[in-house]
Amino acid sequence: MNGARCTDIVDGHVCTCLPGFTDASCATDINECAPIPCQNNATCTDLVNGYNCTCVLGFTGKNCAQITYVCGTRVCSRFAKCFLTEGNYSCHCKSGYVGDGYTCQPFCRKTQIFVQALNQSVTFNKTNVGETANSQEICSNGRPMASVDCVYGAPAGFAAIKSPSCERTILSTISQIEDTITAKEISSTIAFFKLATKIVTVQDHVFEVIDGLEIILQVVSRQQRQITTNVMYDAMLVAEQLTNALTSSSNINTIDTTKNKRQKQHLLEVLQNFANYVEIPQDITNFTLTTEQITLQIFKPTTARSGRQLQNKKYSDIRFAPAPKSQHAAEQPVQLVVPGEVIDQAATQLRKETQIAFFQFNNDDLFSSLDRVEVVVSAQIKGYDPATLGKSISLEFSHETKIQREVPVGNGVLKNVVTRTQCSVWDDHQQVWVPNGCELVKNSFPPQCKCYKLANFAMLVDTKILPSAFLMGITTYVGLCLSIIGLSMTIFVFLSVPKLRNRQPTIFLLNICICLMAVCIIFLISGNQIGNRIPCYMLTALLHYFLLATWFWMTANAYTMYKALVKVFQISSKLSGRNAAIIYLVPLAIVLLNMGVTVFNTxxxxxRPDNILFESVYKSRHMCWLRLYSLYFGFLLPVGVMFLINMYFFVAVLAKITCCKKKIQSTAKVRGLGRNFQIAISMICLMGLTWIFGFLMLVAEDERHQTVMAWLFTVFNSTQGLSIFIFNCVLNKGVRDAGRDWVSTKTRKTQVSTTGTTTNTRTTNHYTSSKI
Known part of the structure; x- marks a missing residue:
């Protein structure tokens, strides 16, 4: 294999492997990454007869042992200093900046400032650029006396101080909002809301602040005004602080739940509508505003081709990929792409240039649902909200891979964990996450969604723990061991007793027992192979094959009795090799066809090896067995058909035995076939009932019904072999009599042999004495 040269020798051959391969047939690729040759946290990729090191920033060379970045290059932030150390370097932010040295954020130092309006000095603590500092001094009602924004500069510094009167209230501020309100007054009002909601409680009119924001929004909407980015940022801070107040444990106990949910939905709608009126400066195409829990990015779409009229423009796709929550995160938690065709449709319908707003919420506090999600994203185009988009929006949720890795799947747990992912949109009216208009891309990794509407999107991860899995597993293993013992004893009895071995039904029973024993052994082995992909596929196929073969042998047995009693054919005591081969080859063909359609085609x-969310269309994730259509059409359908055929044969045989005894060849034959018929129908009913329970377990939606069906299926399925031994040996009078006769014959032969040996010994002794 793998281009090796084969040399013929006596009684064998020798393979001369190419560099990079080993073992007797040169099938194993030597892993040159073991032991790890790459240094300085580099990533090693195994190649044929070699390896490749992917170096981290700052290192180079075959093994990433050489330092490439020195302090003369721009590896550190421009606001940091670089220090060389032995074999390495380090970055430290300059005075006035904070960060890890690679990213340095300016900040405003703790400052005391005299405020003329208050006629006193106030103190502002150390604050990062882009954040608002509140004074340490507070009013009698608990509100900070003043606030100030920390802005960029050289160095960073505080901007103009806002110090509304301590007597100013939320209600008095709202009452002053009129249609004639100026842009400056809007900015001042929302800035006051930001300051007032810093310590807001239920008694401080949470709901009135939301109503005040809506009144401002209505004024802006009626007059088609635009708001500045600073006003939008303050509105985001107000929304964040109101959300914290609505979701805090102290408030949950005092606010009516229904009203609380309604106000959250109200706040969400107001905040997202504010984004439709933000003015984008002429010289930029997009900008981003970020608070601790909310990120807003607004795009001005750009055309892929220029020099055309508006109706002929083709817009480029827009990708929303907000930064991770933490600067140490390796990837964005979510990416959302709006195709250019959707923007074309919006521009055509609105007949003007438009802008797109994206929100990311780092938690679901604004979404009052029992389904918990980590990240919510949304996309909106002002004035454009069709029921269905012409082309889907695509989303990729990278953060869900971490959630999936934390779910214990496979061996080593007492209870079985089943995880389900669902792409969902937020239903504003029902206030629940629904899958309408969104679908999960099959076997995508990281998980991807296709959505056909503009809305709030999230990935739901539903983890269920199946109850009593440990006890059910113990029951299964004990039952399988008993079945193997019962099947072994049945095979021994029917092969050892000549009267039983020469009967026509024995060949069918022995093959049924052999197939079922193989099923039991495979099932016992498969429990340790769930996490091994290829072995689990092979065990699933073998389990599928031997179960089908069992049913085919039972059907052949029923057909034989049907021909003997109903059609009154003379049946040979031996089954031809051709017929036996057909019985084994037909289920093999079904298994191969099923694998061809599912495994090899899909x-x-x-x-992908790194896709922990991969869902096979052939086998289940939590056991080596079929699933979905592979199970329905590859197993349940043929078994269902054979079950019906068997029942038809048995009804016909039963009618013949009970109604037409005189027409049958002999009474002895009637009794013999009657006993075989009873045994055969008992086996069919047992296995048929087992898989009826299995089917009901699959379709059950109620957890209690599913548990009951699972227990019934487990008990019946794992004790089939023991039941066969009881039906065919213990309860079968003919088998007991034949066995008793065989034991008696063996005993007599032993006694005769012993007597003969004793007589010969005596004769020899007498002859010897006479000679003497």
């Missing part, structure tokens, strides 16, 4: 094409 799984192999979509599988």
């Amino acid at each position: 799984d192999i094409k979509t599988y």
Whole structure:
């Protein structure tokens, strides 16, 4: 294999492997990454007869042992100083900046400032650029006396101080909002809301602040005004602080739940509508505003082609990929792409240039739902909200991979964990996450969604723990062991007793027992192979094959009795090799066809080793067995058909035995076939009932019904072999009599042999004495 040269020798051959391969057939690729040759946290990729090191920033060379970045290059932030150390370097932010040295954020130092309006000095603590500092001094009602924004500069510094009167209230501020309100007054009002909601409680009119924001929004909307980015940023801070107040544990106990949910939805709508009126400066195409929990990015779409009239413009796709929550995160938590065709449709319908606003919420506090999500994103185009988009919006949720890795799947847990992911949109009216208009891209990794509407999007991760899995597993293993013992004893009895071995039904029973024993053994082995992909596929196929073969042998047995009693054919005591081969080859063909359609046509094409969310269309994730359509059409359908055929044969045989005894060849034959018929129908009913329970377990939606069906299926399925031994040996009088006769014959032969040996010994002794 792998281009090796084969040399013929006596009684064998020798393979001369190419560099990079080993073992007797040169099938194993030597892993040159073991032991790890790459240094300085580099990533090693195994190649054929070699390896490749992907160096981290600052290192180079085959093994990433050489330092490439020195302090003369721009590896550190421009606001940091670089220090060389032995074999390495380090970055430290300059005075007036904070960060890890690679990213340095300016900040405003703790400052005391005299405020003329207050006629006193106030103190502002150390604050990062882009954040608002509140004074340490507070009013009698608990509100800070003043606030100030920390802005960029050289160095960073505080901007103009806002110090509304301590007597100013939220209600008095709202009452002054009129249509004639100026842009400066809007900015001042929302800035006051930001200051007032810093310590807001239920008694401080949370709901009135939301109503005040809506009144301002209505004024802006009626007059088609635009608001500045600073006003939008303050509105985001107000919304964040109101959300914290609405979701705090102290407020949950005092606010009516229904009203609380309604106000959250109201606040969400107001905040997102504010974004439709933000003015984008002429010289930029997009900007981003970020608070601790909310990120807003607004785009002015750009055309892919220029020099055309508006109706002929083709817009470029817009990608919203907000920064991670933490600067140490390796990837964005979510990416959202709006295709250019959607923007074309909006521009055509609105007949003007438009802008797109994206929100990211780092938690779901504004979404009052029992389904918990980590990140919510939204996309909106002012004035454009069709029921269905012509082309889907695509989303990629990178953060869900971390959630999935934390779910214990496979062996080593007492309870089985099943995880389900669902792409969802927020229903504003029902206030729940629904899958309408969104679908999960099959086997995408990281998980991707396609959505056909503009809305709030989220990825739901539903983790269920199946109850009593440990006890059910113990029951299964004990039952399987008992079944193997019962099947072994059945095979021994029917092969050892000549009267039983030469009967026509024995060949069917022995093959049924052999197939079922293989099923039990495979099932016992498969429990340790759930996490091994290829072995689990093979065990699933073998389990599928031997279960189908069992049903085919039972159907052949029923057909034989049907021909013997109903059609009154003379049946040979031996089954031809051709017929036996057909019985084994037909289920093999079904298994191969099923694998061809699922494994080779779908799984192999979509599988990726790093995709922990991969869902096979052939086998289940939590056991080595079929799933979905592979189970329905590859197993349940043929088993269902054979079950019906068996029942038809048995009804016909039963009618013949009970109604037409005189027409049958002999009474002895009637009794013999009657006993075999009872045993056969008992086996069919047992296995048929087992898989009826299995099917009801699959379709059950209620957890209690599913548990009951699972227990019934487990008990019946794992004790089939023991039941066969009881039906065919213990309860079968003919088998007991034949066995008793065989034991008696063996005993007599032993006694005769012993007597003969004793007589010969005596004769020899007498002859010897006479000679003497």
